[in-house]
Amino acid sequence: DAGVTQSPTHLIKTRGQQVTLRCSPKSGHDTVSWYQQALGQGPQFIFQYYEEEERQRGNFPDRFSGHQFPNYSSELNVNALLLGDSALYLCASSLVGGRMRIYEQYFGPGTRLTVT
Amino acid sequence: AQRVTQPEKLLSVFKGAPVELKCNYSYSGSPELFWYVQYSRQRLQLLLRHISRESIKGFTADLNKGETSFHLKKPFAQEEDSAMYYCALKESGGSNYKLTFGKGTLLTVNP
Numbered sequence: 001d002a003g004v005t006q007s008p009t010h011l012i013k014t015r016g017q018q019v020t021l022r023c024s025p026k027s028g029h030d031t032v033s034w035y036q037q038a039l040g041q042g043p044q045f046i047f048q049y050y051e052e053e054e055r056q057r058g059n060f061p062d063r064f065s066g067h068q069f070p071n072y073s074s075e076l077n078v079n080a081l082l083l084g085d086s087a088l089y090l091c092a093s094s095l096v097g098g099r100m101r102i103y104e105q106y107f108g109p110g111t112r113l114t115v116t
Numbered sequence: 117a118q119r120v121t122q123p124e125k126l127l128s129v130f131k132g133a134p135v136e137l138k139c140n141y142s143y144s145g146s147p148e149l150f151w152y153v154q155y156s157r158q159r160l161q162l163l164l165r166h167i168s169r170e171s172i173k174g175f176t177a178d179l180n181k182g183e184t185s186f187h188l189k190k191p192f193a194q195e196e197d198s199a200m201y202y203c204a205l206k207e208s209g210g211s212n213y214k215l216t217f218g219k220g221t222l223l224t225v226n227p
Binding site: 035041044045048 | 120159160161162165202204212213214215216217218219220
């Protein structure tokens with residue numbers, strides 16, 4: 001099991017462009033969370049997807065949107081990129097049990113986004 | 117709003133010395149607290165959580181609700197403990213999923 005995988009590893013975009021980041025959860029996991037980690041900061045929660053729906057959202061504008069597919073993989077889309085969106089974007093997967101308890105979150109290696 | 121504070125950006129100790137990484141939080145409810153670690157060129161991984169009350173790699177952390185702290189301790193640091201450590205909080209309630217992280221402490225254990 002490769003664990004959580006993310007693609008691409010890194011990319012460079014220009015202000016105003018749009019970007020899509022992808023995440024495949026750990027085998028057996030059904031929930032995906034996305035985090036933004038700016039340089040020198042801890043990860044900041046963007047949102048979480050479970051059963052193909054956004055379940056909770058952090059303090060991020062609507063320019064940040066996501067999707068979860070039937071195979072539990074997920075995409076993060078960011079529109080109208082700003083310089084401040086430059087960061088490491090982390091995906092984390094977990095398994096929500098029958099009683100909706102969140103188990104350990106497993107993190108991917110991240111996608112490094114640079115906006116110029 | 118909940119907040120996690122790790123007052124030390126950098127912490128340097130010698131091998132065999134005790135180490136304590138500080139974490140304070142602000143949250144009005146009953147949180148779940150975690151320590152995550154990131155070794156060089158590796159991904160972020162869970163080290164321990166307060167509800168498990170376990171010792172992992174010699175590290176322990178006790179939740180002190182009175183002082184709203186969850187400090188990470190190890191009596192004898194090893195060089196392989198050198199890493200970035202993040203304290204994280206999860207709000208109580210089954211519908212709350214997000215982790216709130218501190219800014220992290222870079223621990224360096226010198227030989």
